[in-house]
Structures are given as C-alpha cells and as structure tokens.
Amino acid sequence: MHMQTYAERHMTNHAEDFSLSEELDETASWDETDDAVSEADDFESGYAEDDYVSPDGDDPEASTGALDLAERHQLRRVAGLRTELEDITEVEYRQLRLEKVVLVGVWTEGTVQDAENSLAELALLAETAGAEVLEGIYQRRQNPDPATYVGRGKVDAIREIVQATGADTVICDGELAPSQLRNLEDRVKVKVVDRTALILDIFAQHAKSKEGKAQVELAQLNYMKQRLRGWGGNLSRQVGGRVAGGAGIGGRGPGETKIETDRRRINDRIAKLRRDLKALRGTRQTMRQERRRNQVPSVAIAGYTNAGKSSLLNRLTGAGVLVEDALFATLDPTTRRTQTKDGRVYTMSDTVGFVRHLPHQLVEAFRSTLEEVADADLIVHVVDGSHPDPEGQLSAVREVLADIGAGDVPELVVVNKTDLADPLVVQRLLRSEPHSVAVSARTGAGIAEAVTAIEGDLPRPAYTFDALVPYARGDLVDRIHRDGEIDDLEHTADGTRIKGRATEALAGELSAYAV
Incomplete structure (x- = not known):
C-alpha cells in the first residue's frame, strides 16, 4: 500500500486554499472572461475617480495605500522551493506554481546595451505578472521574421531551450501578428505571448476602480478580437438543420460559425464598454471644468x-x-x-x-x-x-x-x-x-x-490690484490668499492694504476697494 508522506497529505489538504491566489493565475482565456465581463456591468454614471480631497486627517483614503499593498502581497509563492505535488490536480498545480518563461527578443537597431536593457525590462514585466524567468535570448536581424518573428533556425533553438528548462511560456519582446503567434506555438509546442499581451495582463491584475477595469478590458478585447483561434475545426462549425442544441424552425441553414459568434460577442461588449467610458469621461470633464472655472x-x-x-x-x-x-x-x-x-x-x-x-x-x-x-x-x-x-x-x-x-x-x-x-x-x-x-x-x-x-x-493670476480691504471683509482676504498672489501686505487703521495679482473674478470684486 502506498503511504502518503506528511508533506503530501499537507499539500493535498490545503491545495484548495492556495488555488485561490489571484496573482499567480495564468491569463484567462476568452471563455474564462465571462466573470470579468459581468463585474463591469453595474456602472454608475455619477462615478468620478479624480474627485480630489484635502490631504488632512479626515481623508478616509489616507491609509488606502498601505491596505492595498497588504492585500496585493497577502499570498506570494517563494520561487525555488519545490514540494511533492503528485496528489494535486493539474489545474491546482498550475495555479499554485509560478509560470516559467523564456524571453525572446529581436535586436534591429541601437547598441548591444540597448538590446540587453530592453530584455531586462521584459524580465521585470514578466516577474511583475507572476512569472519566473528561466532564460533570455535575442537575435540580431534587420527586421523580425514575418512568419516566426525570429529566424527559423532560432525557432529550433528556442524549442530545445524550452524542452531543456521545462518552460511553460515563451514571451517575445514585441507585438506579434496573429500568424506569427500561431506559427511559433506550433513549432515550440508551448504558449507564446507578446509584449502587448504581457502588459495587458499586468494591467488586468492591478486595476481597482470600475473605470480602470473597464479601460483594461476594452484594451484586452481589442487585442483579442484579431487573435481568435481554435484547435482543429471547432471554430468553423455552423449551426444548421436538426442540431443537438435544438435550433429547429428558423435555425436551419448555414448559420454562424463559432468564431463569428465569438467575434460578435466581443464587438457587442466593446460597444458597451465605450458607452460606459464615455459617461465616465463626461463626469471627469465636468470635474476639470469646475477646477478651470x-x-x-x-x-x-x-x-x-x-x-x-x-x-x-x-x-x-x-x-x-x-x-x-x-x-x-x-x-x-x-x-x-x-x-x-x-x-x-x-x-x-x-x-x-x-x-x-x-x-x-x-x-x-x-x-x-x-x-x-x-x-x-x-x-x-x-x-x-x-x-x-x-x-x-x-x-x-x-x-x-x-x-x-x-x-x-x-x-x-x-x-x-x-x-x-x-x-x-x-x-x-x-x-x-x-x-x-x-x-x-x-x-x-x-x-x-x-x-x-x-x-x-504655476501659472500666475493675470490681473494686478492694489486694494485697501476693510477688516469686515476678512473673507475677501482669505480668497486672495487661496486664489491670488500677494506681493505686499500691510495692516493699517482703515483696513488691510494688499498689492498683488488675482483672477478676473476676484479682481472685479477688489475694484470696489481699489486705492
């Protein structure tokens, strides 16, 4: 009889707890984004993120930075520590561990130092997204290969590196065309993402507000729309005749392919997000206009x-x-x-x-x-x-x-x-x-x-003034301090003599006390 070790039992019992980690999850597929889509459905048109408040002790957001940082760091896996994981399902295992990646770049211009700096920045992006960088290589070319981004010989070398290191993902330092992504995945046999998808993934992890989440989702959908693909013929199947779904009368005929359905769903979602962001944009503009006024x-x-x-x-x-x-x-x-x-x-x-x-x-x-x-x-x-x-x-x-x-x-x-x-x-x-x-x-x-x-x-007020403000108009002196610029201030028996610059509205009120 096979006896479980203490470590195996411990990891088996607690696998569910660790599977809830939000920071180490892989990028969600299109089917997995339905939950994220539903989160942004309840927009409030009156919401404005840039409503400024005074930084005094009554600010309820004064300690939000520390709380946000604690929440973001509440569950982190230490890289390099391995445990027996045979009794954990594949899904739980992939959620628990850091994704292992190989970085690939194409150096087309600049110096060697520029190429290495760019790849080092890509490594920081990958680590921020929750990955462990195993290897980084780049190739000197005049232009990226239109079929496979790097040369065909380098693709074979990358496949050997992936097999030797056990990497899950290849990240390319550039924006790849859909055909380049497909060709590379077919050759190296692991997931391939580009720099754009990596940055979008980081944004999706860090967005907090409704507006931020909607902006990230809009960018992801625009990126994803051109890169829909499937395995075999599952995206080219059509609904017609007596299908298992029970389309019946009115549903027979050529129908709509799966990829067309997905693209239509994405376009509908993009249209809704743009409407919601337009409403929030109007609120933001109102706030800016109030400050300008x-x-x-x-x-x-x-x-x-x-x-x-x-x-x-x-x-x-x-x-x-x-x-x-x-x-x-x-x-x-x-x-x-x-x-x-x-x-x-x-x-x-x-x-x-x-x-x-x-x-x-x-x-x-x-x-x-x-x-x-x-x-x-x-x-x-x-x-x-x-x-x-x-x-x-x-x-x-x-x-x-x-x-x-x-x-x-x-x-x-x-x-x-x-x-x-x-x-x-x-x-x-x-x-x-x-x-x-x-x-x-x-x-x-x-x-x-x-x-x-x-x-x-800072821009200076446009209108100069020289006024003797009565002591009974202390509110006017306070406004001069807040909205104007004081060059000289003197307290006299009749009031406060002030010289300086003010806005047009304030200068108009001060004209009644001009000296």
Missing part, C-alpha cells in the same frame, strides 16, 4: 513606470496612495489638493506610468485618464536616476505625451532616486535638462527645491 492650477506627475511618481506625490501632499517597487503599480489616477507657501491652492495628480512601445490599445483605452496630463498647467516629469538608461526613459515618455496632445505643456524634470543613482549620472541629467531638479522621494532629499520649482512654474 475656479481657476485652480493643476499639476500632473508623469513619467516612466516605477520611476517613483506615487512616492513623490505622497511626499509632496501626504496622499497615502499605494507605493510598490513594481512596474505599473498605479493604474487609477489620484488627484490631491495642496497649496503653496503663500496659501495658493492647486491640485496634483498621479498618473499611470509609461513604458517603451506602450501598446496602442492601452493609449486609446486610457485616453480619458491621460487627458489629465494634457489638460494640466504643468507636467512634473519624473525619471529614475538609477536606471541604466534614463535618457531612454525621457524620450519614451515624451513620445507618449506627444501622442496624447501634451507635448506643449510646460515641463519640470525631476530626477528621482538620487540615493541609489550614480552622482555622475545625476549631474549629466541635470546638465542635459536645464529645467530640472534632483530629489529622493524615499529620503526627502531635494524635496524643498522641487516644491519651490513647482510653485515657480
């Missing part, structure tokens, strides 16, 4: 993924948003209200991070969110000073900013992570970017200089 300046923190944008927002405003050393930790924009040293109120928004070759499906789906950057009065462009290629980060982010119409917005470059970066690299960046400051959001070094630079770049 009150002439509240807005600052958007943009930059490469994992450059430290959320950490900088927390340091500047005490927002308490989620901070994690991972790619695309922030997907849902956060807007907080803060004020300058002299009392002027302005808003500061955290935005989704950018990356090289950001999938165009994501740019389109997140366009309503990215409009926060395009409509800002100032962009605080955060760059990771400790990254091997910070100049590449700057250029990649500026490409996306140009695509969303934010290329002409004033920009302040903030070189972050100076506590980890090479001082020579930091000095090189400060020289190449004349309007820049160096900070460390973790230690607080340079934050005061950054605040001064941000306040100096």
Whole structure:
C-alpha cells in the first residue's frame, strides 16, 4: 500500500486554499472572461475617480495605500522551493506554481546595451505578472521574421531551450501578428505571448476602480478580437438543420460559425464598454471644468513606470496612495489638493506610468485618464536616476505625451532616486535638462527645491490690484490668499492694504476697494 508522506497529505489538504491566489493565475482565456465581463456591468454614471480631497486627517483614503499593498502581497509563492505535488490536480498545480518563461527578443537597431536593457525590462514585466524567468535570448536581424518573428533556425533553438528548462511560456519582446503567434506555438509546442499581451495582463491584475477595469478590458478585447483561434475545426462549425442544441424552425441553414459568434460577442461588449467610458469621461470633464472655472492650477506627475511618481506625490501632499517597487503599480489616477507657501491652492495628480512601445490599445483605452496630463498647467516629469538608461526613459515618455496632445505643456524634470543613482549620472541629467531638479522621494532629499520649482512654474493670476480691504471683509482676504498672489501686505487703521495679482473674478470684486 502506498503511504502518503506528511508533506503530501499537507499539500493535498490545503491545495484548495492556495488555488485561490489571484496573482499567480495564468491569463484567462476568452471563455474564462465571462466573470470579468459581468463585474463591469453595474456602472454608475455619477462615478468620478479624480474627485480630489484635502490631504488632512479626515481623508478616509489616507491609509488606502498601505491596505492595498497588504492585500496585493497577502499570498506570494517563494520561487525555488519545490514540494511533492503528485496528489494535486493539474489545474491546482498550475495555479499554485509560478509560470516559467523564456524571453525572446529581436535586436534591429541601437547598441548591444540597448538590446540587453530592453530584455531586462521584459524580465521585470514578466516577474511583475507572476512569472519566473528561466532564460533570455535575442537575435540580431534587420527586421523580425514575418512568419516566426525570429529566424527559423532560432525557432529550433528556442524549442530545445524550452524542452531543456521545462518552460511553460515563451514571451517575445514585441507585438506579434496573429500568424506569427500561431506559427511559433506550433513549432515550440508551448504558449507564446507578446509584449502587448504581457502588459495587458499586468494591467488586468492591478486595476481597482470600475473605470480602470473597464479601460483594461476594452484594451484586452481589442487585442483579442484579431487573435481568435481554435484547435482543429471547432471554430468553423455552423449551426444548421436538426442540431443537438435544438435550433429547429428558423435555425436551419448555414448559420454562424463559432468564431463569428465569438467575434460578435466581443464587438457587442466593446460597444458597451465605450458607452460606459464615455459617461465616465463626461463626469471627469465636468470635474476639470469646475477646477478651470475656479481657476485652480493643476499639476500632473508623469513619467516612466516605477520611476517613483506615487512616492513623490505622497511626499509632496501626504496622499497615502499605494507605493510598490513594481512596474505599473498605479493604474487609477489620484488627484490631491495642496497649496503653496503663500496659501495658493492647486491640485496634483498621479498618473499611470509609461513604458517603451506602450501598446496602442492601452493609449486609446486610457485616453480619458491621460487627458489629465494634457489638460494640466504643468507636467512634473519624473525619471529614475538609477536606471541604466534614463535618457531612454525621457524620450519614451515624451513620445507618449506627444501622442496624447501634451507635448506643449510646460515641463519640470525631476530626477528621482538620487540615493541609489550614480552622482555622475545625476549631474549629466541635470546638465542635459536645464529645467530640472534632483530629489529622493524615499529620503526627502531635494524635496524643498522641487516644491519651490513647482510653485515657480504655476501659472500666475493675470490681473494686478492694489486694494485697501476693510477688516469686515476678512473673507475677501482669505480668497486672495487661496486664489491670488500677494506681493505686499500691510495692516493699517482703515483696513488691510494688499498689492498683488488675482483672477478676473476676484479682481472685479477688489475694484470696489481699489486705492
């Protein structure tokens, strides 16, 4: 009789608990997305993610960052520890373990260092998605192979690596055509995904709000629509005649193939998501129009993924948003209200991070969110000073900013992570970017200089005034502090003498007390 060991019994009894892990699950197939589809059906048209609040102690979201991080880390498998798993079903086993991947890249331009940096970034993306990277290879070619992405000889080498390492998945550093995906899967005999699908999977794991989930789902469906496939002829079967489903009268004839049915379902779902996002977009625009009506300046923190944008927002405003050393930790924009040293109120928004070759499906789906950057009065462009290629980060982010119409917005470059970066690299960046400051959001070094630079770049009120405000109009003096700019203030026997700049509406009220 076969006797189970203690470890086997333990793993068998607790397999169900571990199978609930959300972070290590494989990417859902089309049939498995029905649950995700139903989650976004209950949109509320009045919902707005960018409703800003004061960062005081009454903010109910002040500690949400710590709670979100704890929830995201509540179940993690330690890589490299193996257990006897013969008594666990295949589904439970695949959910329990880390997916093992092999990375493949094609180097078409740039230096060897550029190719290695790109593959290193792909490895970080794979680890963020919940995979264990076993091997990474790249090939020097003028252009990717139109049939198999890499050369035919390299495909055989990849198959040998997959067989030798026991990998589950091959991840290609680029966007593959449907035919390239199909040909590679047929040759290497394991699942093949491209860079776009990998980024979409990370976004699906990290989206929290209804708007964020809808945006990610829209991008995934647009990507999936062109890549529907099946095994054998199961997607070309038609309903007609006396079928087992009981179509009966009115259902006979050529009917609709399975792939046509799936494509129609996807198109219907895409149309609904676009309607829902349009309603949420209108709510977001209303919020921005209200801020513009009150002439509240807005600052958007943009930059490469994992450059430290959320950490900088927390340091500047005490927002308490989620901070994690991972790619695309922030997907849902956060807007907080803060004020300058002299009392002027302005808003500061955290935005989704950018990356090289950001999938165009994501740019389109997140366009309503990215409009926060395009409509800002100032962009605080955060760059990771400790990254091997910070100049590449700057250029990649500026490409996306140009695509969303934010290329002409004033920009302040903030070189972050100076506590980890090479001082020579930091000095090189400060020289190449004349309007820049160096900070460390973790230690607080340079934050005061950054605040001064941000306040100096805020748009100034257009109208000058010189008024003697009676002491009975203390509310007007308070509005000058919040919405105007004070150059000189003097308390006299008749009232408060104030010189400065104000908005048009405020200057009109002050005209009654002009000196």
